[in-house]
Amino acid sequence: MKTGKARIRKAVITAAGWGTRFLPMTKSQPKEMLPLVDRPLIHYAVEETVASEIEDIIIVTAQGKHSIENYFDRSFELEHLLEQRGDTKLLEQVRFISSMANICYIRQREQLGLGHAVLTTKQVVGQEPFALLLPDDIFGSQVPVLKQLMEVYEEYQGSVLAVEAMRSEDLPRYGIIKAQSLEKGVYQITDLVEKPAKGEAPSNLGIVGRYILTPEVFDMLERTPPGKEGEIQLTDALKLLLEHQAVYACRYDGVRYDAGSPLGWLQATVELALRHPVLGAEFTEYLKRRR
Numbered sequence: 568m569k570t571g572k573a574r575i576r577k578a579v580i581t582a583a584g585w586g587t588r589f590l591p592m593t594k595s596q597p598k599e600m601l602p603l604v605d606r607p608l609i610h611y612a613v614e615e616t617v618a619s620e621i622e623d624i625i626i627v628t629a630q631g632k633h634s635i636e637n638y639f640d641r642s643f644e645l646e647h648l649l650e651q652r653g654d655t656k657l658l659e660q661v662r663f664i665s666s667m668a669n670i671c672y673i674r675q676r677e678q679l680g681l682g683h684a685v686l687t688t689k690q691v692v693g694q695e696p697f698a699l700l701l702p703d704d705i706f707g708s709q710v711p712v713l714k715q716l717m718e719v720y721e722e723y724q725g726s727v728l729a730v731e732a733m734r735s736e737d738l739p740r741y742g743i744i745k746a747q748s749l750e751k752g753v754y755q756i757t758d759l760v761e762k763p764a765k766g767e768a769p770s771n772l773g774i775v776g777r778y779i780l781t782p783e784v785f786d787m788l789e790r791t792p793p794g795k796e797g798e799i800q801l802t803d804a805l806k807l808l809l810e811h812q813a814v815y816a817c818r819y820d821g822v823r824y825d826a827g828s829p830l831g832w833l834q835a836t837v838e839l840a841l842r843h844p845v846l847g848a849e850f851t852e853y854l855k856r857r858r
């Protein structure tokens with residue numbers, strides 16, 4: 568099977584999950600719309616995509632997720648109000664959100680897992696390599712993590728997964744790779760396991776929520792039976808893909824917050840607030856003052 572040589576033009580952002588780790592908050596609000604300081608979680612994934620020079624975005628949603636579409640759409644009433652008030656700064660911000668990228672939406676009718684969510688984008692993505700972002704993972708890095716993966720893709724022309732070294736107690740919560748080192752921070756994957764049982768992980772390198780995938784992954788997803796938790800797992804499809812083409816991993820440079828869990832969300836909130844251009848100084852003072 569051939570690997571693609573095309574430029575990455577499209578990104579898929581999955582936003583269809585139940586958000587069970589954040590219940591009861593997510594009972595009536597999509598997790599992707601949780602605020603991180605002054606913008607919703609999914610805004611950061613879109614921003615990272617645009618900063619990586621990809622402008623066509625496919626967001627996979629599900630029932631109850633309309634607020635995501637409204638957020639990235641224009642709001643003429645609000646713009647009119649801000650215009651009348653002469654609040655040009657806010658007006659620009661609000662308009663910018665709806666012009667950041669070309670976004671289209673696909674509704675996953677049944678929530679059958681991450682692999683299934685990715686498979687719903689097959690027709691729209693077509694026969695070209697694409698980026699995949701899981702918006703729970705928020706990164707702080709000099710070069711956007713997606714861009715780091717794209718650089719590895721440029722060189723090796725195969726799928727690339729973002730990985731990080733994890734603590735052994737965290738390994739059962741992630742897809743874990745077995746790999747050979749190719750150069751600093753770049754690996755060729757020899758095996759993958761989705762959420763291995765305690766003590767059974769093939770390494771300490773866990774997959775985090777950024778991927779570059781070749782279109783052949785769709786054929787693999789179609790052949791992937793339900794795996795862990797009865798869901799169609801992307802990791803299982805990538806294991807099948809290994810039989811046909813090389814798959815790589817990039818140990819990204821930066822820090823990650825798992826904002827899809829209450830603790831990770833709190834950490835991300837504090838870190839982003841400390842660095843916020845308007846709130847940062849005052850918030851730092853507040854943290855210093857409190858006991």
Ligand code: G1P
Pocket residue numbers: 681701704740741742743761762773774775776800801802
């Ligand atoms: C998914 C993937 C897993 C990956 C993780 C990264 O799991 O299935 O391989 O390590 O994302 O966040 P989930 O977090 O949806 O359980």
